[in-house]
Amino acid sequence: MLTGELKNKVDKIWLTLHSGGITNPLTVIEQLTYLLFIKGLDDQQTREEKKAERTGKPIEDPTFSEDQNHLRWKNLKQLDPEAMFETIRDDVFPFIKELGGQNGSTYRKHMEGAMFLFPKPSTLARVVELMDQLELRDRDTKGDLYEYMLSKISTAGDNGQFRTPRHIIKMMVELTQPKPLENIADPACGTAGFLVAAGEYIRENHAKAMVDDKTRAHFQSEMFTGYDFDNSMLRIGNMNMVMHGFDGATIDYKDSLSSSDDDDLAEQFDLILANPPFTGTLDYDSVAADLLQTVKTKKTELLFNALFLRALKTGGRAAVVVPDGVIFRSGKDYKEIRRILIEDQQLQAVISMPANIFKPYSGVSTAILLFTKTDSGGTDSVWFYDMKADGYTLNDKRDKIEDDDIPDIIKRYKNLEDETDRKRTDQSFLVPKDEIVEQNYDLSINRYKEIEYEEVEYDDPKIIINGKDGQPGLRQLAEERLKVLDELEGMV
Numbered sequence: 001m002l003t004g005e006l007k008n009k010v011d012k013i014w015l016t017l018h019s020g021g022i023t024n025p026l027t028v029i030e031q032l033t034y035l036l037f038i039k040g041l042d043d044q045q046t047r048e049e050k051k052a053e054r055t056g057k058p059i060e061d062p063t064f065s066e067d068q069n070h071l072r073w074k075n076l077k078q079l080d081p082e083a084m085f086e087t088i089r090d091d092v093f094p095f096i097k098e099l100g101g102q103n104g105s106t107y108r109k110h111m112e113g114a115m116f117l118f119p120k121p122s123t124l125a126r127v128v129e130l131m132d133q134l135e136l137r138d139r140d141t142k143g144d145l146y147e148y149m150l151s152k153i154s155t156a157g158d159n160g161q162f163r164t165p166r167h168i169i170k171m172m173v174e175l176t177q178p179k180p181l182e183n184i185a186d187p188a189c190g191t192a193g194f195l196v197a198a199g200e201y202i203r204e205n206h207a208k209a210m211v212d213d214k215t216r217a218h219f220q221s222e223m224f225t226g227y228d229f230d231n232s233m234l235r236i237g238n239m240n241m242v243m244h245g246f247d248g249a250t251i252d253y254k255d256s257l258s259s260s261d262d263d264d265l266a267e268q269f270d271l272i273l274a275n276p277p278f279t280g281t282l283d284y285d286s287v288a289a290d291l292l293q294t295v296k297t298k299k300t301e302l303l304f305n306a307l308f309l310r311a312l313k314t315g316g317r318a319a320v321v322v323p324d325g326v327i328f329r330s331g332k333d334y335k336e337i338r339r340i341l342i343e344d345q346q347l348q349a350v351i352s353m354p355a356n357i358f359k360p361y362s363g364v365s366t367a368i369l370l371f372t373k374t375d376s377g378g379t380d381s382v383w384f385y386d387m388k389a390d391g392y393t394l395n396d397k398r399d400k401i402e403d404d405d406i407p408d409i410i411k412r413y414k415n416l417e418d419e420t421d422r423k424r425t426d427q428s429f430l431v432p433k434d435e436i437v438e439q440n441y442d443l444s445i446n447r448y449k450e451i452e453y454e455e456v457e458y459d460d461p462k463i464i465i466n467g468k469d470g471q472p473g474l475r476q477l478a479e480e481r482l483k484v485l486d487e488l489e490g491m492v
Helices: 004-019 025-055 066-071 081-097 106-111 121-131 139-150 166-176 193-205 213-220 231-243 289-294 300-311 324-328 332-344 406-413 433-438 461-466 474-490
Strands: 184-186 224-228 250-253 269-274 312-323 346-353 366-372 381-386 390-392 400-404 428-432
Touching: 004 025, 004 121, 004 139, 025 081, 025 121, 025 139, 025 231, 066 081, 081 106, 081 121, 106 231, 106 250, 166 193, 166 269, 166 312, 166 366, 166 390, 166 406, 184 193, 193 224, 193 231, 193 269, 224 231, 231 250, 269 300, 289 300, 300 312, 300 324, 300 332, 312 324, 324 332, 324 346, 324 366, 332 433, 381 406, 381 433, 428 433, 461 474
Parallel strands: 184 224, 184 269, 224 250, 269 312, 346 381
Antiparallel strands: 312 366, 346 366, 381 428, 390 400
């Protein structure tokens, strides 16, 4: 998470833009993202230049050519306000809009709508000065910066949109273990955090496979797909992917639940990672017909799960965040989606997360579902884990703490054979499918968890009042307090 000092610097930037005339929070975030992107491109090339010096090998496909050095952050920040304003507006902005692959790339398409909205040179110069002080050396910090900026949107969560914390994303990626030749998607991608994390996982864990030309080509073109219906988020998501070296990713506009003539989501993906916006209800007329065939409902939290099953290939798997209602509500539609996951597919795990884990956006209780599309069943038992802590306080501040169940979750999930003998009083355990069926497919961990009660023995009330074995009781303590009060009164 961000340090208090870094948050204060971001607050100063925010106030500078606000006083400069940019008052819409999402516009602020978008303009700051452009500048972060420009700075990041320079940082990226600086790292490549240092690597080239060490290895003696030239930089492959540099972002800036020699005649474009004036577009780099390190040189822009040296300019006077007027020159900086003109250079960014007239040269840098057109440059970043043309990055990201071929003319048909989603990055290019969505960056066409990008607008440079800084009102005056002095505001831009001050923001550049403040941003240059931000130490964003690692990707986690950049991700947390987005999270902190989004927390400033007062309407965050009203439409169900909020950023998933980096550590939760990383956990879900670690649990699903993406592979080099898979097609990975997030149908409600926002800033594309899940896709970035999946790509980073593959780079770190499958370095040898990335040497293969076919694998590398897939990695740079077809592997990552994200959809969203917010154009600002699409621009941010596309920039995020390009910044991390995924130039060929498809980050495009789509209301994933809506009726559509195309079928580009059907059975296309090996892995889905998602925390979609759960906005309540939709009209039947606006929902894709094939989703209604899976489960006839207006509830978005159920429709998204139907969408995931539609989008996965047979054998494809998913790790998705759902509100607790999906887990235990007794309504016909809720029960049906759980029945489908258990009877028709293979449900592996339910990880119950504590309320407030998505603070400051929302205090809603959520869970993570892990399942595989089989269309032929396969659920023998379901693994439940009761997450009590995620390494951060469960309030608006979300300060770092020592209590963290995430390493334990990952360890236990990767060794489910060791879970068979765990008691229902433990933090995790397996529940046979038959038992879940008997409970009307209820997936609430509290339905199956057993609680151990410790018997506490108290002294006889007479002993509490009068004391015992030289130990004072309430009567003696009261008498001593009265004596002290009398002494104080005598001193007045």
